[in-house]
Amino acid sequence: MKKDYTFAFGGANTPGAVSEVHIQDHIPALEAILQDMTPGATIHTPGAAIHTPGPAALLVCDENTLPIARKIIGNAGEQAAAVCVLKSGEEEKNWASAEKILLAAKEAGLGRDGIFIAAGGGVLSDLTGFAASIYMRGARLCIVSTTLLGMVDAALGGKTGFDLFGAKNFAGTFFPAAQIYLPMESLTSLPPGEWKSGMAELIKTAVLDQDDKNEFFRLLESLNRDFPPGSFVPAFPPDFSRQLLEKQGEKLIDCIARSVALKGRIVEADPRETGTERALLNLGHTFGHALESLAGLGRLSHGEAVAWGMARSCDLGLALGLTPRDRAHSIIALLNSYGYETTAPHPLAGDTTAFLKALGGDKKKKAGKTRFIVPAAQGGQIVSPQDESLLRTIITGASNHNGE
Amino acid sequence: MKKDYTFAFGGANTPGAVSEVHIQDHIPALEAILQDMTPGATIHTPGAAIHTPGPAALLVCDENTLPIARKIIGNAGEQAAAVCVLKSGEEEKNWASAEKILLAAKEAGLGRDGIFIAAGGGVLSDLTGFAASIYMRGARLCIVSTTLLGMVDAALGGKTGFDLFGAKNFAGTFFPAAQIYLPMESLTSLPPGEWKSGMAELIKTAVLDQDDKNEFFRLLESLNRDFPPGSFVPAFPPDFSRQLLEKQGEKLIDCIARSVALKGRIVEADPRETGTERALLNLGHTFGHALESLAGLGRLSHGEAVAWGMARSCDLGLALGLTPRDRAHSIIALLNSYGYETTAPHPLAGDTTAFLKALGGDKKKKAGKTRFIVPAAQGGQIVSPQDESLLRTIITGASNHNGE
Numbered sequence A, B: 001m002k003k004d005y006t007f008a009f010g011g012a013n014t015p016g017a018v019s020e021v022h023i024q025d026h027i028p029a030l031e032a033i034l035q036d037m038t039p040g041a042t043i044h045t046p047g048a049a050i051h052t053p054g055p056a057a058l059l060v061c062d063e064n065t066l067p068i069a070r071k072i073i074g075n076a077g078e079q080a081a082a083v084c085v086l087k088s089g090e091e092e093k094n095w096a097s098a099e100k101i102l103l104a105a106k107e108a109g110l111g112r113d114g115i116f117i118a119a120g121g122g123v124l125s126d127l128t129g130f131a132a133s134i135y136m137r138g139a140r141l142c143i144v145s146t147t148l149l150g151m152v153d154a155a156l157g158g159k160t161g162f163d164l165f166g167a168k169n170f171a172g173t174f175f176p177a178a179q180i181y182l183p184m185e186s187l188t189s190l191p192p193g194e195w196k197s198g199m200a201e202l203i204k205t206a207v208l209d210q211d212d213k214n215e216f217f218r219l220l221e222s223l224n225r226d227f228p229p230g231s232f233v234p235a236f237p238p239d240f241s242r243q244l245l246e247k248q249g250e251k252l253i254d255c256i257a258r259s260v261a262l263k264g265r266i267v268e269a270d271p272r273e274t275g276t277e278r279a280l281l282n283l284g285h286t287f288g289h290a291l292e293s294l295a296g297l298g299r300l301s302h303g304e305a306v307a308w309g310m311a312r313s314c315d316l317g318l319a320l321g322l323t324p325r326d327r328a329h330s331i332i333a334l335l336n337s338y339g340y341e342t343t344a345p346h347p348l349a350g351d352t353t354a355f356l357k358a359l360g361g362d363k364k365k366k367a368g369k370t371r372f373i374v375p376a377a378q379g380g381q382i383v384s385p386q387d388e389s390l391l392r393t394i395i396t397g398a399s400n401h402n403g404e
Helices: A031-036 A066-076 A095-107 A122-132 A149-153 A186-190 A193-210 A216-225 A240-269 A278-282 A284-295 A302-319 A325-337 A352-360 A388-394 B032-039 B066-076 B097-108 B122-134 B147-152 B185-190 B192-208 B215-223 B239-270 B277-284 B287-295 B302-319 B325-337 B354-362 B388-397
Strands: A002-007 A019-023 A057-062 A082-086 A115-120 A141-145 A162-163 A168-169 A178-184 A372-375 A380-383 B001-005 B017-025 B057-062 B080-085 B115-120 B139-145 B162-164 B169-172 B179-183 B372-375 B380-383
Touching: A002 A095, A002 B185, A002 B388, A019 A240, A031 A057, A031 A066, A031 A141, A031 A178, A031 B080, A057 A066, A057 A095, A057 A122, A066 A082, A066 A115, A082 A095, A095 A122, A095 A193, A095 B097, A095 B169, A115 A122, A115 A186, A122 A141, A122 A149, A122 A162, A122 B122, A141 A149, A141 B122, A149 A193, A149 A240, A149 B115, A168 A284, A178 A186, A193 A216, A193 A240, A193 A278, A193 A302, A193 A325, A216 A240, A216 B162, A278 A284, A278 A380, A278 B115, A284 A302, A284 A372, A302 A372, A302 A380, A325 A372, A352 B122, A352 B179, A372 B354, A388 B139, B017 B185, B017 B287, B032 B057, B032 B066, B032 B115, B032 B169, B032 B179, B057 B066, B057 B097, B057 B122, B066 B115, B066 B179, B066 B354, B080 B097, B097 B122, B097 B162, B122 B139, B139 B147, B147 B192, B147 B239, B169 B287, B179 B185, B185 B239, B192 B215, B192 B239, B192 B277, B192 B302, B192 B325, B215 B239, B215 B325, B239 B277, B277 B287, B277 B372, B277 B380, B287 B354, B287 B372, B302 B325, B302 B372, B302 B380, B325 B372, B354 B388
Parallel strands: A019 A178, A057 A082, A057 A115, A115 A141, A141 A178, B017 B179, B057 B080, B057 B115, B115 B139, B139 B179
Antiparallel strands: A002 A019, A162 A168, A372 A380, B001 B017, B162 B169, B372 B380
16 A cells, blocks of 8 residues: 655745655655656666666665665666665764765765665664755755654654764754655564654654544554553564554554654644744653753663653643643553653653753753643643743652652 | 845745845944844843843854954953854864864853854855754854955855865855844955955956946956056055055945845845856856865965956857857956966866866766856856867867967
């Protein structure tokens, strides 16, 4: 099955910058990608001599996604696209990796109209997107997103970047990909940590998408019904990927499609996070990023940190009287059903003073105030509590919802 | 005297991104800058306790412009803005310098709405603009342009970047400054090399601005009348800055204002050089950049390379039948009257094969073709000659206009 969604990144604010999103079963072939990226170009495949009349392309992958990159190239041969292989992992999300991509692009002879194709998860697409955005002041970008987190978050919305001075995504740009492919096939080999990260973002999106029918949220409540309750994070089910895709594949695709549609709407309304719409996507992220930075980058999956952050956002929303009690409880119950850690203090959070300081260093600051998103009666709401003792209470669990 | 010009960078394509340009006698004070950058904010200066209710600011300068930076800060004191001092020179236009600015901004506590103020020439404003554009995915930028080249070129139009892999401005972004100040006062201490660079860009702009009356071009033909003909480049007149500003200050301001107006029109029509309008500003630059890269960065002033490149563009336009003979001669005569080297081959150009290769590596490439701008009957025209022997003829001077 194949679902194609098209949404215009930025809408009226950035005409011409349209991201096309393809949710599909299989990994796309290079020929298809180049044709989507260069409408009208003709690509000749085996038999005839291969030539690419369009601009040169660079395919960027990491050690984990090299097999996927090989599948993309397939019969087209290495003449059709140069390949740049990065090391895997968040610790590689730095300037040196971005420079490596830039050099590979230069050596491949890419011009300003050259095509960067990222085949990988969020780290890889953020890095490749950043390199593409500064290559000769901006080349062209395509993302083949191979992880659940990438599919529901990083690949969409044009955020690029890398870690600097110990801060996640400290440097970056807004640079939407022209073509985005979300192939289910790539999830069959997805490691546990990536599933944990992606599920947390799916839950976050479902919380923001909450309406009267609440269909997205209910889909997630039943998505893991073939596995023991609470087993997902602490005891990742063996053969999870295959089983989930076989038994609940349609449901997962439905979740991803809803996530894409929601994020598309939000990004169109607020492409550069200058308004308030896009900030909503940071639900759980202010607490989550602080936790990640204190735990040390890579100690927790992004999703585990965000899940814990969502639980704290529920606590904060409860304390401020903004989150209905029922809603906070159902969100935390959903997180618990997947086995995410939701209680405070977090064992890796360090001391409270350090945590408060880490909160202050987060990017989601406006006019010197740290902003949080809390679940509201519908969707989410931005708050900037100035009361440090309140935040201290939330972080240490003195307001623990479990004790209520 | 003070002339204020306001133009919208990108016009309909990037609403909201407006650059205000102030051509004025004096170096602006920090209070004025912050008020322009943050309309409505109140800055209290001496007497009362100083506080900046607006976002934090970072003032970036280099060793040469430190006195100008001190003048900007003036009475406001260091509490009002942190200062980051870079080393001077094109060889400092690298990632390490950009990272130094980013770190200083982080240490100064700048948020996403923080203000980067560049006080310097093109190298410094390109670097500061780049850092601002990727700081938390884009902070805010103000440029106090202190060189003629910066005033007529780098400060306007939103191009940022740095040199990488030996190529000028290989990495960068489009990121227009919100406020741009062009203070004549800063030109009084401008070194000879900077005058040479700026004059060539002024001449380039006048060529592009050429109309029936040809006023801008004629202004430049008389701007240097108080100095010996042809003396400007080979024998820079002693006390040139003071004499020029005293005797021809009004004329110079008129030239700068015309240059700003022309560039504003071009940038509005084509903010990201995706169309053809903006590419016109590269008149002389394809040949010029290749010459600079072969001569070694820093051996020639940018303007000397561009002036020589303009002469080659005249040759190319003549050979292709696109540049009227009278026009080519008057352009080359104007370049000669300032003492720019206009004959081919250039003594620093290296061998012809290396030069042709350097031409191919230039950013101004589209679909694998190197593009040149040649003077046309009015303004300029883009050409992509495929005949290597023609380019060889131009570079070696076999088509030398002087011999005609």
